[in-house]
Amino acid sequence: xxxxxxxxxxxxxxxFERLQLRLGGRFGKGLSPKTVRNTHTVLRKALSDAERLGLxxxxxxxxxxxxxxxxxxYQTWSSDELPTFLDAVRxxxxxxxxxxxxxxxxRRGEVLGLRWFDVDFDDSSLSVANTWTTTAKGHRVSGRGxxxxx
Numbered sequence: 450x451x452x453x454x455x456x457x458x459x460x461x462x463x464x465f466e467r468l469q470l471r472l473g474g475r476f477g478k479g480l481s482p483k484t485v486r487n488t489h490t491v492l493r494k495a496l497s498d499a500e501r502l503g504l505x506x507x508x509x510x511x512x513x514x515x516x517x518x519x520x521x522x523y524q525t526w527s528s529d530e531l532p533t534f535l536d537a538v539r540x541x542x543x544x545x546x547x548x549x550x551x552x553x554x555x556r557r558g559e560v561l562g563l564r565w566f567d568v569d570f571d572d573s574s575l576s577v578a579n580t581w582t583t584t585a586k587g588h589r590v591s592g593r594g595x596x597x598x599x
Contacts, residue, residue, distance in 0.1 A: 482517070482519060483518075489510065489513070493508065493511055496509065496510050496511070497511065531551055534547070535547065535548065546561070553575075555577065556580070557581075558580040558582055559580055561581035562577075562581040562590050562591075563575065563577075578592045579591060
């Protein structure tokens with residue numbers, strides 16, 4: 450039989466996670482289910498270590514349920530549709546970026562973070578050293594940095 454104290458801890462942790470989904474983000478916006486799941490995983494592992502070391506009597510996070518994974522399944526283009534798209538955007542200034550995205554598996558931020566010194570024409574290779582990210586303060590490129598001229 451589960452004691453009321455143990456049941457209360459579990460309910461409090463699940464209630465906390467529900468509140469994080471609704472209110473836990475910056476400026477009163479809720480956090481995404483993935484963020485709450487990641488937090489739950491870290492907390493569960495930390496409490497598991499603490500339980501193993503005898504620092505806590507029981508890992509309350511082990512019995513709490515993390516938010517479900519409600520990811521939307523995306524519809525992707527077929528291999529027949531890709532050339533049609535590339536023909537339509539052939540004169541677009543981002544054509545090279547579209548080709549990279551479709552043929553390399555690079556992420557959007559990795560393609561946007563490319564600099565000319567990341568391209569080795571002699572070796573026909575690219576180095577993914579930076580990523581373009583959007584922050585509350587705007588956009589920024591982060592990574593290994595760049596030489597004097599970027």
